[in-house]
Each structure stands twice: as structure tokens, then as C-alpha cells.
Amino acid sequence: MHTLNVSLGARSYPIHIGHGLLDSPSLILPHLRTRKVAVVTNEVVGPLYLERLCAGLRREDVEIVTVVLPDGEAYKEWRTLNLIFDMLLREHCERATTLIALGGGVVGDMAGFAAASYQRGMPFIQVPTTLLAQVDSSVGGKTAINHPLGKNMIGAFYQPRLVLADIATLATLPPRELSAGLAEIIKYGLVRDMAFFEWLEKNIDALRAGNTGALAWAIERSCRNKVEVVAADETEQGARALLNLGHTFGHAIEAGLGFGEWLHGEGVAAGTMMAAELSRRLGWLGADDVKRLGRLFERAGLPVHGPALGAPRYMELMAHDKKVEAGQLRYVLLRGLGHGVVAGGIDPAIVGAAIEACCQQ
Numbered sequence: 001m002h003t004l005n006v007s008l009g010a011r012s013y014p015i016h017i018g019h020g021l022l023d024s025p026s027l028i029l030p031h032l033r034t035r036k037v038a039v040v041t042n043e044v045v046g047p048l049y050l051e052r053l054c055a056g057l058r059r060e061d062v063e064i065v066t067v068v069l070p071d072g073e074a075y076k077e078w079r080t081l082n083l084i085f086d087m088l089l090r091e092h093c094e095r096a097t098t099l100i101a102l103g104g105g106v107v108g109d110m111a112g113f114a115a116a117s118y119q120r121g122m123p124f125i126q127v128p129t130t131l132l133a134q135v136d137s138s139v140g141g142k143t144a145i146n147h148p149l150g151k152n153m154i155g156a157f158y159q160p161r162l163v164l165a166d167i168a169t170l171a172t173l174p175p176r177e178l179s180a181g182l183a184e185i186i187k188y189g190l191v192r193d194m195a196f197f198e199w200l201e202k203n204i205d206a207l208r209a210g211n212t213g214a215l216a217w218a219i220e221r222s223c224r225n226k227v228e229v230v231a232a233d234e235t236e237q238g239a240r241a242l243l244n245l246g247h248t249f250g251h252a253i254e255a256g257l258g259f260g261e262w263l264h265g266e267g268v269a270a271g272t273m274m275a276a277e278l279s280r281r282l283g284w285l286g287a288d289d290v291k292r293l294g295r296l297f298e299r300a301g302l303p304v305h306g307p308a309l310g311a312p313r314y315m316e317l318m319a320h321d322k323k324v325e326a327g328q329l330r331y332v333l334l335r336g337l338g339h340g341v342v343a344g345g346i347d348p349a350i351v352g353a354a355i356e357a358c359c360q361q
């Protein structure tokens, strides 16, 4: 097991990464305030891992209450969120009861928002079970639900007390979901870690094949990158925005098609190609770099073209981006591979042309 620390003063917490960690309640016990936990999971992950997690805790005399949510991005909304509150109230959960999120980013984001707001904040633990959640969404305290008009529009920054990433859970993850996680992994290389990007070019096949050594290394390196950024800029006043590379365009794809049609990581991959193409048109990135990036995404099993929604529709959806400031959209772009930048004041005509160039014909 490897442990990283998210350094946020009184809100610091460990990320444990390893094989079979679900069977180790001793990793969880020190982070509980009382001997009661509420576990939030979904109808896919629950049958696979809920009993494993609960059995160990029960042996330690921890009282457990659970809620099993419907599966999918389409359910990341207020009615499903309310199912968590229903359970917490019905089961007389207190402010000191610990909420545990067992699942991918959808469960983690929703459970985190529930924990942030139930009785104005209860302790919270992330047990991520997708590659995407283990490298990104479980770390850093962003929690949210979607609104039909925009992705992750309603939420809070609320840090967990522990992240427990059990790599063994990835064995049951469908290949398409594994690829979606690779999009966020590639992102770290692109915005701030060129050596990692080059390592990914060499090891992408091993990662797609589920090689546990390669996965463990990529998860740790990704978390290391994320931890450094979050410690420097917890609430995204500056550098944390770099972790949104491809997301402005990707969120437009997700919302434009209806949540759940494309996976989040797929939107990020096609959106990153749009950001790269825009960077090229601004003279910041070479054509060879854009091609090189496209090759890596394709080898990762990810789309390099977005759906043909039309540039005006993309722009309309992107107007809801959280990086809009004083009515102006700021973009995460590349000044070379491995070097992300945030830039505003970009001519919408150039943005539109870059989008069109990266859409399916």
C-alpha cells in the first residue's frame, strides 16, 4: 500500500492506494467520529463490493446503514440526492455519523455534496471504485450534482477525511469505463507532467489490459499531481483550473447530448482535442503535437472527435462554464505538451472554428 497526504492544514487527509484495501477496516476506523457509518453506493457497485466493505466494519462493532442509488450520470441530480437525505433522516444519522461513498465519480460527487450539507456538514470518506474516481474525483473535495442546463452546477468544496483506493475493484470495471479514466490520467501529463505523458505513451497498452503494476503506478502519479495542485489552490482561485483541461468543451458535449450519453472521460478526451486544436490555431502548439495527442487518446480507446452539435450550440452550452468571469469565458489551453495555461479574451470565431474542426463529419 502507498499513502499520499493531501496537505490542507486541519483538513489534511491520507489517500491510501493498494490491492484489497476494502478488506481492511483498520484503515477506516481511525477516521470515524462515532461507531456509526452511512454507506452510499449504487445498484451496480453495491452487489459487487458493499458486503465486503461492511463485513469488516461490522466485525469491529460499527453500525452500518446504507442507501443504494440508481446507476448513471443521468441520476446525478437533486431527486437522487434527496434519497441520501431520506435515508440519513430515516436512520437517525447524526452530525457525527460518517458518510462513506462507495462507487465511481457519480456516487462520490453526490455523496460528498450530501455530506457537505446534511446538518451543515458530516464526516465523509471516499472509497472510489472506478479508475476515474481513483485518479481524480475522490481527491480534492469537489462535490456536485448536475442541472439540465449545466454540468456540476450545484455543489460545494468539501474535503473527505480519507480516500481508500482499492485497485482490486478495477478488475470488474468495463473496458469503456477504464478508458474514460485514462482521459483524466493523460490530462495530468498534458498540463504539468511531461515525463508522465511520455511514460503513458509507452505503457498505455498495459494500462488498457488492466496490468495492476502499471495501474498502481499511474494512479499514484496522478494522485501525486492532483495533491500538489489542490494543496496550492484548494478552491480553484488559480492553478487548479488547469485540471479542467478539455472539460469546458467536454461538459458541453455531456450536457448537449443529455447526461449519460457520453461518459465524462470521453467528453474530456474529445474536449481536450478541441483545446489542443484551439491552442494550435493560436500558435501555441505544433500540428505534430496535436497529432501525437490524438494518437495517445485513440490508443487509450477514447474519441478524438466531438458530436456535431454545431459551434453555436457548443458556445451556448459553454456559457455556463464555471470559469466564466464577468461574462467572459476562460479556456484551459496548452503552450506545448506538458504545459497547461488558462487564457481569456479569445476570439469566439477562432474557438468556433477549432470546435468545428474537431467534430464528427
Ligand code: NAD
Pocket (backbone or CB within 6 Å): 042, 044, 045, 048, 071, 072, 073, 076, 103, 104, 105, 106, 107, 109, 129, 130, 131, 132, 133, 136, 137, 138, 139, 140, 141, 142, 143, 152, 169, 170, 171, 172, 173, 174, 177, 180, 181, 264, 265
Ligand atoms: P460513474 O460513477 O458513473 O461510474 C462508471 C460506471 O462504472 C457506473 O456504471 C458505475 O456503476 C460502474 N462502476 C463503478 N465501479 C465499478 C466497478 N469497480 N466495477 C464495475 N462497475 C463499476 O463514472 P466515473 O467515471 O467514475 O465518474 C464520472 C463522474 O465524476 C462525473 O459525474 C464527473 O463529473 C465526476 N468527476 C468529478 C471530479 C471531482 O473532482 N469531483 C473529477 C472528475 C470527474
Ligand code: GLY
Pocket (backbone or CB within 6 Å): 136, 137, 139, 140, 142, 240, 241, 243, 244
Ligand atoms: N477534476 C478537476 C478538479 O478537481 O479540480
